[in-house]
Amino acid sequence: MPVIELRNITKSYGRGGFFRKKERFDVLKDINLDLHAGECLGLVGRSGSGKSTLGRIVLGLEPPDCGSVRILGNDVTGLKELPRHVRREVQVVFQNAIGSTNPRMTAGQIISEPLRNFDGLKGRKLKNRVAMLLEQVGLSPDDAGKLPGRFSGGQLQRICIARALAPSPKVIVLDEAVSSLDMLIQARVLELLESLRKKHDTAYLFVSHDLRLVNRFCSRSFLMNNGMLHAFHPELNADTEAREALNKLSSAILPPLPERKTGKEHAGMPN
Structure with a gap:
């Protein structure tokens, strides 16, 4: 049994001002997702793609417009507050540690x-x-x-x-939890989380915009674009909006440090 089950989740917000009628903007569109014990599931996407909204729905911080949310077999859809025994099983680490x-x-x-x-x-x-x-x-x-x-x-x-x-807890939602850290600390924190996952069989929902971190840490990943989930794999069609979003995320990855030149390669060059 999955520790988290999301079925047909939709969520929309109103946008507009005082001088025009508000229109509904779909943030999540018919999302289906399972998270299993001991799994690290990556949710990657650009800012505004809906990934953090999905994380808040998993945490019970806001309800979906439609669909159902089950945590450890308990239907918690639309509850204003998660039951105590469920709340202890789902914890979160936010990006802003100071806040x-x-x-x-x-x-x-x-x-x-x-x-x-x-x-x-x-x-x-x-x-x-x-x-x-x-x-x-x-x-x-x-x-x-x-x-x-x-x-x-x-x-x-x-x-x-x-x-x-x-x-x-059985589940920890990591909402951009290491995005604000430098690369060395990121690596140390990810190693720590990986060792704890293996030791305690904890499941992680790893929400990020950083493909490098998702590839490094997650066993299964999804790309979120325009409120929809796409299985994260190289065969995403090149002409789809999802592929375009993936290319933009990929272009934001910093290149690796250049390899140090050997003495022979520097021979004949001025000091």
Whole structure:
């Protein structure tokens, strides 16, 4: 059984102003998608393609206009708030780590929130669990007492990952979670997530506009364009809108660093 099942999901928004009648703009069009345990599913697309809207629907942050959403077999379509037992199983890491954390709370307090809310941990058990989570994401237990302002962007994003991992969820939605990090930190965070996926059988919905990251991290991927999903593979027809969107995403990928020239290749060149 899939951990997430989306069937015939549609979503539209009104656009227009005071001086003209609002028109409906289709953001998602008849989306069908399954996410399985232990799978990393990539959702790639340009800004405005609808991928983040789909992520919010999975998280229960907004309802679809039509269709159904099932999480671990529970129909949660249109609920204003996910049931408690479902909510603990679906966590999220957003792109903006600074905006996702309270600057007045220490790293330990940030990670403790889901442990208190879902497991009722306190005292020594809570402290030990926070220390373990910090070590799991490559930080020190001593970091628990530090405020967010004392961490780099990559370290703070690791704290957000630790918070998402705290209740041992079945699904984590990664909404551009590493897009704001430099390439070295991106690689380290992706290695961390991969090792945790293998260890805990956690499923990831990896939302991104970066083809390089999706190819590196995901076992199965979809291209989202104009509110529609396209299986992500080289045989996308060259004359389709999806192929055009894919080409634009590909052109935005930075080229690899040039190889260092050997001494022979430099022979005869001035110093």
